[in-house]
Amino acid sequence: MKSPDFDYVKPTRLAQALSLLAEHEGEVQILAGGQSLLAMMNLRMSWPKLLVDITGLSELRTIALQGPSLRIGALVTHAQLLSSALVSTHVPLLFQSASHVAHLAIRNVGTIGGSLALADPAAEYPAVALCLNATLVLQGLHGERRVSAQNFFQGLYQTDLRAGELITAIEFASVQANEVQVFRELARRRGDYALVGMAMALRVKQGRIDGARLAFLAVGDQPVLALKTMQHLQGQVLRELALPACLAVLRSELIPKADLQAQSTTKAHWAGVLLSRALGAIGEGVA
Ligand SMILES: Cc1cc2nc3c(=O)[nH]c(=O)nc-3n(C[C@H](O)[C@H](O)[C@H](O)COP(=O)(O)OP(=O)(O)OC[C@H]3O[C@@H](n4cnc5c(N)ncnc54)[C@H](O)[C@@H]3O)c2cc1C
Incomplete structure (x- = not known):
């Protein structure tokens, strides 16, 4: 047309x-x-x-x-x-x-x-x-x-x-010297719009998280800050971070909106996968 x-x-x-x-x-x-x-x-x-x-x-x-x-x-x-x-x-x-x-x-x-x-x-x-x-x-x-x-x-x-x-x-x-920034996304093919995506910025001081910002895309009407998860991460020793506890906090606050791509629960699961991958990459120093 x-x-x-x-x-x-x-x-x-x-x-x-x-x-x-x-x-x-x-x-x-x-x-x-x-x-x-x-x-x-x-x-x-x-x-x-x-x-x-x-x-x-x-x-x-x-x-x-x-x-x-x-x-x-x-x-x-x-x-x-x-x-x-x-x-x-x-x-x-x-x-x-x-x-x-x-x-x-x-x-x-x-x-x-x-x-x-x-x-x-x-x-x-x-x-x-x-x-x-x-x-x-x-x-x-x-x-x-x-x-x-x-x-x-x-x-x-x-x-x-x-x-x-x-x-x-x-x-x-x-970006500051003590800051790590990580972007992760799931899409059907590289370059397609995201099924779910995540932007993360962590500042680390003497091994402890000293400022965490976490925003998700494709989970609602607009990008969403995961405020509770950000708070949960604050002050934690990065090497000792308990991933299941982080994921539980994320699950408690992020209720994605279902769309043509997936149900809410599937998107919530994907968001957790992205958070695990990003924290894993930071832990391994490859982010
Ligand atoms: C096949 C396809 C796949 C795509 N995949 C993705 C993707 O994976 N991720 C993604 O983010 N985007 C994707 N896009 C969108 C692409 O990134 C566009 O470039 C972008 O969304 C809009 O930028 P544009 O410069 O083309 O804006 P335009 O199409 O020219 O404008 C978009 C809107 O913004 C307004 N606008 C433009 N510039 C300004 C300005 N400076 N100030 C105020 N208003 C302004 C216009 O008036 C219009 O309302 C895709 C697009 C296509 C066609």
């Missing part, structure tokens, strides 16, 4: 893009990689009168260290993330997750900003952003807002983005 007719503009300046978004509020959509939006238009799930193609805004394509953070422009593609030494060094969790996103042709054009704005509950980056509590930089005609990932994701395909705003960048705190 072909999409309904639409007008198309490709601005070359951010101010011009923002003016267009404000002027055509309610009937405009931002076009980035188009890997999700164009399919939604063809399926009549989205029918904007105007597409504002932001791929001409070269300032949104950069990856740069800014003090203790890595700032990643919204137009950075999945492929760019995978070939960036800055990303692999400073945000290994994001780097690991990018290799699970779709396939080469899609990775070459799909963007991190598009993925976060779409907020698909089975997508990798929203869970990574939540795990690391990244900051989303949102720009509207009247200024900039900085929103933490914890506040940004608000439900099924729902975010804190307001009409007229676009994501310009995402800022991740650089």
